[in-house]
Amino acid sequence: MPTDFNGTWNLVSNDNFEGYMVALGIDFATRKIAKMLKPQKVIKQEGDSFYIHTTSTFRDYVLQFKVGEEFEEDNKGLDNRKCKTLITWENDKLVCVQTGEKKNRGWTHWLEGGDLHLELRCENQVCRQVFKRA
Helix, strand or coil, X not given: CCCXXXXXXXEEEEECHHXXXXXXCCCHHHHHHHHHCCCEEEEEEXXXXXXXXXXXXXXXXXXXXXXXXXXXXXXXXXCCCEEEEEEEEECCEEEEEEECCCCCEEEEEXXXXXXXXXXXXXXXXXXXXXXXXX
16 A cells, blocks of 8 residues: 555655756746745645645646556656656655656655655756645
């Protein structure tokens, strides 16, 4: 049985988000706004099928996927790039690899101590975020 990520999650910690955004090539003004945001994630999971809706006062982003099935992801509203995305289980962690213009791009989600952890990777930058259940 896969880990249950269902729930509403609020950002409480955001380490090296600036470095991650620079690696993505996000412009200065957008980075300054994005750093001030406290996004909320709503995750709906049915087995290996996921719906993740990330909301903030600045932008919303919806990601729907089935673990193990590659798809083309349009990061419109983020860095506006398209990439091939594959999300797999590694033990109790969801691991995403995004293949495209940027090297070493992807993310990992896991639960630890009742908190939702998210590690974002792009090129040589790693951003670590922690979310608490709302």
